[in-house]
Amino acid sequence: MGTAAMLRAAGVGLGDEVVVPAFGNVEVAEAVAMAGALPVFADIDPSTYCLDPAAVEAAVTARTAAVVVVHRFGRLADIARLHAVGQRHGLLVLEQGESEAPYDEIAQRRERAAYLDMKLRGVRTPDDGDGHTYQQYVVRVPGNGRPDRDAFARAVRAKGVGCRVPVKTPVHRLPEFRHCVSLPETERAADETLALPVDASLTKRDMQRIVSACNALGGLLQPAF
Incomplete structure (x- = not known):
């Protein structure tokens, strides 16, 4: 059952508000709107x-x-504290997650993530946290926000590293859901984050190339796309 259907089944609809993240895909806000409710955006924890x-x-x-x-x-997410918020206010709390990879692949992703944690310099590596499966290995590029992150991405791509910007535009900035709301951690994450590859198929040489490209921090001249 999809999110919209679960909301409707719980009696959520016209006149109701549903708190959702703006950092991520638009589908969650769209599901709330499909149920007839209004998506309200809340900020994120900068670590998770x-x-x-x-x-x-x-x-x-x-x-x-x-x-x-x-x-x-x-x-x-800190689901225990989020459920506690729900209990205090009598709210339905729904969870969505990314599709899980097979256990063997997760183990290999964790191994590659640990290697990057140890070797990378000049970027902020992700907090490992309990049970992190590294569906994406997301770093923060220090500097002047989006321009420096985009220049960094352009430079490492030029060295053969297939990085990507995980969230290009927060949902509250999209025309169909534009809201004047202060979400500083969401904005900062959208401007600074970059996903580096940790796929199970990557070889040791591939991992060394990623580290070399990132640690060089060179060629930061043109915006990424």
């Missing part, structure tokens, strides 16, 4: 990239009926 329980609680109003929690990049 998932909803910050304190920000969720601050977003609750008399019309709030539910919260949709999205586990991001293979890292779990």
Whole structure:
């Protein structure tokens, strides 16, 4: 059952608000709208990239009926605290996660992530957290936000590393869901994050190429695309 159907089945609909993250795909907000409710965006925890329980609680109003929690990049949200918020305010709490890879592949992703954690310099590596499966290995590029991140991405791509920007535009900035709301951690994450490959198919030489390209920090002249 999809998110919209689960919300409708729980009686969530017209006149209700549902707290969702803006950092991620638009499908969650679209599902809330399909159920007839209004998506309300809350900020993320900068370590997990998932909803910050304190920000969720601050977003609750008399019309709030539910919260949709999205586990991001293979890292779990602080679901215990989010459920506690739901219990205090009588809210439905739904969870969404990314599709899980087979156990053997997860083990290999963790091995490659540990290698990058140890070798990378000049970028902020992800917090490992309990049970992190590294569906994406997301680093933060220091500097002047989006321009420096994009230049860094352009440089490492030129060296054969297939990096990608995980969230190009937060959902609250999209025309169909544009809201004037302060989400500083969401904005910062959208401007600084870059996903590096940790696929199980990568060889030791591939991993060394990733480290060499990132640690060189050179050629930061043109914006990425």
